[in-house]
Amino acid sequence: MTQVNDQILVGGEWRQGRGAPVRPLDPATGRELGCLSGASAEDVADAAEAGARAAADPAWRGLPPHERARYLYRIADLIERDTDRLSALQTANTGKTRAETTALVKSAAGTFRYVGATLETAEEALTPSRGAYLTMSVHEPIGVVGAITPWNSPIASEAQKIAPALGGGNAVLVKPAEWTPLIALELGRIATEAGLPAGLLSVLPGKGSVVGDAIVRHPLVGKVSFTGGTATGRNIAHHAADKLMPVSLELGGKSPTIVLPDADVEQALAGIMFGIFSSSGQACIAGSRLFVPESMYQEFVGELVRRTEKLAVGPGTDPTTRVGPLVHPKHRDSVAAYVDLAREEGGRVLCGGRAPEGEAYAEGAYYLPTVIDGLDNTARTCQEEIFGPVLVCLPYRDEEHLVELANASVYGLACGIWTRDARAAWRLARRIEAGTVWINTYKQFSSATPFGGFKESGLGREKGRDWIRAYQRQKSLYWGTDEAPLPWAVG
Ligand code: NAP
Numbered sequence: 001m002t003q004v005n006d007q008i009l010v011g012g013e014w015r016q017g018r019g020a021p022v023r024p025l026d027p028a029t030g031r032e033l034g035c036l037s038g039a040s041a042e043d044v045a046d047a048a049e050a051g052a053r054a055a056a057d058p059a060w061r062g063l064p065p066h067e068r069a070r071y072l073y074r075i076a077d078l079i080e081r082d083t084d085r086l087s088a089l090q091t092a093n094t095g096k097t098r099a100e101t102t103a104l105v106k107s108a109a110g111t112f113r114y115v116g117a118t119l120e121t122a123e124e125a126l127t128p129s130r131g132a133y134l135t136m137s138v139h140e141p142i143g144v145v146g147a148i149t150p151w152n153s154p155i156a157s158e159a160q161k162i163a164p165a166l167g168g169g170n171a172v173l174v175k176p177a178e179w180t181p182l183i184a185l186e187l188g189r190i191a192t193e194a195g196l197p198a199g200l201l202s203v204l205p206g207k208g209s210v211v212g213d214a215i216v217r218h219p220l221v222g223k224v225s226f227t228g229g230t231a232t233g234r235n236i237a238h239h240a241a242d243k244l245m246p247v248s249l250e251l252g253g254k255s256p257t258i259v260l261p262d263a264d265v266e267q268a269l270a271g272i273m274f275g276i277f278s279s280s281g282q283a284c285i286a287g288s289r290l291f292v293p294e295s296m297y298q299e300f301v302g303e304l305v306r307r308t309e310k311l312a313v314g315p316g317t318d319p320t321t322r323v324g325p326l327v328h329p330k331h332r333d334s335v336a337a338y339v340d341l342a343r344e345e346g347g348r349v350l351c352g353g354r355a356p357e358g359e360a361y362a363e364g365a366y367y368l369p370t371v372i373d374g375l376d377n378t379a380r381t382c383q384e385e386i387f388g389p390v391l392v393c394l395p396y397r398d399e400e401h402l403v404e405l406a407n408a409s410v411y412g413l414a415c416g417i418w419t420r421d422a423r424a425a426w427r428l429a430r431r432i433e434a435g436t437v438w439i440n441t442y443k444q445f446s447s448a449t450p451f452g453g454f455k456e457s458g459l460g461r462e463k464g465r466d467w468i469r470a471y472q473r474q475k476s477l478y479w480g481t482d483e484a485p486l487p488w489a490v491g
Contacts (some may be wrong), residue, residue, distance in 0.1 A: 006036045007235040008205060010043045011050025011190035012198025017043050019206045022181055026313040027095035027325040027332075030363040038179065038206035044173065044214035048200035051144040051171030052220045054199030061141065063168060065119040072116035073165055076193035079109040079159075079187075081146075086186060090155060091316040095325035095365065098316060100279055107445070108159035108187075114310045114447035115163040118465050132482035139472040141169030142222040142246075146215035147421030148208070148236070149184070150228040151177035151327050152282040152387075161225045161464050162191075162201065168471030171200045173221065175212045177228075179328050180206030208232065216240065223247065223471065227284075229385075230411075230456045248460035248470055249451055250284065252385040255434065257287030257442065259300060260419035262290060267440060268418035269304055275416055275442035277311060277369045280323050281389035282331075284457075285414040287442055290393045291402055297395040301373060304393075305350045308369050313356050315364070323389055325365040332365040335388030339370055342381040342392070348374040352389070377405050385411070399428070407433050411464050412454030416442045424438075435461075 007014040014454040019040035024033045039047075054060060060068075079086065083105045090101035127135040147161035158174055165172040176184035181203075188203035204211050212232075216224050216239045226236050227250040240247040257275055259268050275287030292300045314321040326332040332355070339353050352370030355361060373383050373393040382392050396402040406415065415434040419425050429437040435453045438444060445451065460470055 006034075006186070008037060008043070009183065009192070009201065009203040010039065011047045011202055012054070012200075014192075015064045017204070017206065019210060022178055024093050024179060024182055025052065025328060026092050027327055027329070027365040028317070030032045030329065030365070032074045033092060033182070036185075036205065038178075039175075039204035039211045040206070041210060041214040043198055044204060044211060044218060047173050047204060048144055048215075048218045048220040050199035050346055051173060051202060054197055055141060055143050055169070055171040057197070060197055060200065063169075065122055065167075068167060068169065069116035069119040071194055071196050072119070072167060074147065075163075075191055075196070076109040076112035076116070077113065078190045078194055079105060080389045081249070082186075082190070084156065085107075086183060089186065090183050091324075093180050094151065094154065094316075094327050096279055096316050097113050097321050097324050098319065101316070101323075104153055105352045108155045111156070111159040111447055112163045115167040115467055118467060119167050119342045121465075122468065126357075127476075133481060134479040134481060136477040138475050138477060139168075139469060140475055142223060142471060142473055144171045144173065144220050145471055146173050146175065146218075146221045146224040148175045148212045148215065148226045148228065149177060151180040152279065152284070153181045154183040155187065157227050158187055161227075161348070162187065164462075164467040165225070165471045166200060170471055171202075173202045173204060174217050175204050175206070175208070175215055178205065178207050181477075195341075212236075213239075213367060217243075219243075221245070225470070226250070226283070233458070248462070249458045250460075250462065251413075251456060252387075252411060252456040253284045253286070253453065253457050254288050254289055254383065254385050254409050255414040255416070256289045256291055256292045256432065258402065258406065258417035258418065258428065259291045259293065259296075260417065260421060260424055260428075261296065262420045264419035264420060264440070265300065265303075269300075269307060271416065271418060271440070271442045272304065273307060273311070277308070277323055277389050278443065280326050280367070281369075282327060282387055283443065285436070285443060286387070287414070287416045288386065288391060289406075289409075290391055290405060291396050292393065294397055297393075300428050301350070301371070301393050304373050308371055309351050311369050313366060313368060314360070323369055326367055326388060327365065331388070332367050335367050335386055335390060338381055338384070338386040339372070339390060342372050342375060342379070345375055345379040345381055347372045347379065347381060347392070365463040377408055399424075404429070410456040413457035414438070
């Protein structure tokens with residue numbers, strides 16, 4: 001039984017939240033993991049004020065970047081030390097397999113370490129002088145930043161905001177998703193153990209419409225970094241516009257995964273299945289729209305369906321499981337409703353399309369991996385993000401037709417291309433509107449490579465050498481070198 005500690009981290013103090021209780025579930029069993037106190041708007045205000053004080057304290061603000069890096073390295077080491085425990089907790093709260101949650105924990109440790117390393121090497125620029133002065137461009141902390149995260153990849157999502165925000169010299173208020181608050185609180189404990197000065201990190205679980213909203217609107221919060229759905233992101237951007245506050249948005253996707261006629265079929269099949277069915281399809285970058293040439297469509301999709309039917313569905317704790325439960329029964333119902341909609345839209349459900357049968361699945365939020373075809377590209381189920389193990393397949397005639405279909409989406413997060421033809425891969429990769437294109441691979445991430453969306457998939461980039469810059473303000477300094485006064489001197 002997972003032990004849930006009922007305290008939250010507000011401005012450096014572990015205490016009971018004053019908001020509505022939060023009741024995380026184990027989606028494999030439907031059982032509550034415990035009840036913890038959520039944050040209230042007053043807790044957000046306390047956290048913002050404590051954060052502003054901690055960020056302005058010369059002990060933090062004046063700390064050279066390479067010394068800030070030491071905190072990040074310590075946090076990375078402690079995350080790694082606790083990999084097993086954190087992975088088990090994450091599997092209990094999200095249903096993801098242990099392999100997936102172990103990878104997420106390692107990725108979180110890697111994020112802290114990578115950001116630390118960028119702090120060691122970040123340089124400020126001496127810009128070319130165009131007069132009797134020296135010019136410098138320097139970067140300074142914003143102060144207090146808000147980090148609002150979704151439920152699908154906890155710990156990795158939080159690390160991707162906390163590490164660069166702290167690295168940039170700020171204090172951070174983290175609002176994890178109501179369904180999956182436990183890992184973010186563990187990160188709070190780890191940061192405390194690492195000796196991070198009090199007040200620099202607050203972890204504020206609760207409802208987005210209360211706690212998230214209070215963070216976005218709080219006058220001391222100078223930037224919000226958000227990962228989640230496009231509708232929520234747009235709403236946050238409206239509030240950010242009122243405050244004239246910068247905002248980074250990592251939003252939804254409906255990513256095309258494309259087979260070219262000369263693809264290595266084995267590699268493509270495995271990559272496509274991994275791209276849509278790992279994490280039970282609950283990934284912003286899930287390759288949820290499959291495009292196959294007309295000439296090989298029946299054979300390819302037939303084989304894909306045959307293999308999909310064999311995927312082991314079960315609890316994330318079973319090492320043979322490939323597809324765990326969805327995060328919550330309500331989300332499973334939303335995925336099921338989309339498949340019903342696909343049927344109404346004229347789609348053929350080639351496999352899955354229902355919850356698995358049997359006692360082992362009765363209480364959990366399971367849904368079978370599902371492949372659908374026969375839909376028009378304009379169908380809602382081909383256009384809207386389902387965020388579950390549901391793949392829609394569409395045939396295409398030629399490259400022009402393919403590009404038209406693949407780009408006919410409000411989203412532009414990711415794309416997969418399966419081919420042996422390097423020139424075709426290059427051409428297509430440049431024509432598809434997506435922030436990330438994978439060629440003969442899928443769902444690979446490197447801290448060193450910027451990530452973010454085109455179109456309604458987001459604004460701004462995470463990762464890369466300039467990661468901390470999204471959490472800083474740029475300032476220019478002019479140092480006069482002329483001993484003579486400026487021409488306005490009188491007398
Ligand atoms: P969501 O409903 O948009 O929620 C995301 C976060 O925003 C949650 O913490 C939520 O709180 C909070 N929130 C809700 N309403 C808010 C408001 N009015 N003000 C401030 N915060 C608010 O998204 P989700 O269902 O958790 O996650 C799935 C979505 O995330 C998908 O669309 C997926 O594509 C996207 N995603 C994108 C990326 C990327 O990098 N591009 C990565 C992962 C996921 P509560 O849930 O507690 O209400």
